Amino acid sequence: MNEATALKRFERYLKQRDLRVTSQRRDILSLAWSTHEHFSAEELYAWAKERDASTSRATVYRTLALLVEGGFLSPLDSGRGQLLYEHILGHHHHDHMICLQCGKILEFRCEAIEQLQLEEAKRRRFHLVNHSLTLEGYCGSCLKENPNLAVDPAEAEVEF
Ligand SMILES: [Zn+2]
Ligand SMILES: [Zn+2]
Numbered sequence: 619m620n621e622a623t624a625l626k627r628f629e630r631y632l633k634q635r636d637l638r639v640t641s642q643r644r645d646i647l648s649l650a651w652s653t654h655e656h657f658s659a660e661e662l663y664a665w666a667k668e669r670d671a672s673t674s675r676a677t678v679y680r681t682l683a684l685l686v687e688g689g690f691l692s693p694l695d696s697g698r699g700q701l702l703y704e705h706i707l708g709h710h711h712h713d714h715m716i717c718l719q720c721g722k723i724l725e726f727r728c729e730a731i732e733q734l735q736l737e738e739a740k741r742r743r744f745h746l747v748n749h750s751l752t753l754e755g756y757c758g759s760c761l762k763e764n765p766n767l768a769v770d771p772a773e774a775e776v777e778f
């Protein structure tokens with residue numbers, strides 16, 4: 619979904635909720651749309667301020683919450699006590715692996731895992747609408763630099 623379509627949807631969403639369509643809210647959506655990276659609320663706030671210096675942190679956080687509620691953005695736990703966001707509307711579903719050392723995020727999609735989740739939900743008569751899956755660990759380049767990362771005692775019994 620391109621930015622113009624996403625903007626139209628967002629405007630409709632705001633109107634449905636009796637919220638005003640302001641240029642700051644529009645800016646925040648288009649900023650969130652123009653990056654394909656995973657970003658934090660503070661990063662988005664910094665970008666929004668560059669566009670319009672009068673944008674307040676409160677406006678960014680409130681708009682971010684609306685974008686999540688409306689299904690435009692999805693939050694993702696970075697594994698370091700910080701939430702990250704990415705736009706999902708009109709994008710193919712994917713899951714994440716997060717490196718706890720350098721913060722790198724790998725996106726993946728595994729059909730077998732997707733299927734297992736569906737089956738598990740069905741078995742529990744649970745109607746699955748959405749899911750997010752984040753695997754935490756250490757990426758290849760961090761392991762190369764520091765092989766000791768892999769010998770976490772908690773993981774010692776796991777065989778790869
Ligand atoms: Zn998935
Ligand atoms: Zn790493």
Ligand SMILES: [Zn+2]
Nearest residue numbers: 704712714725
């Ligand atoms: Zn992602």
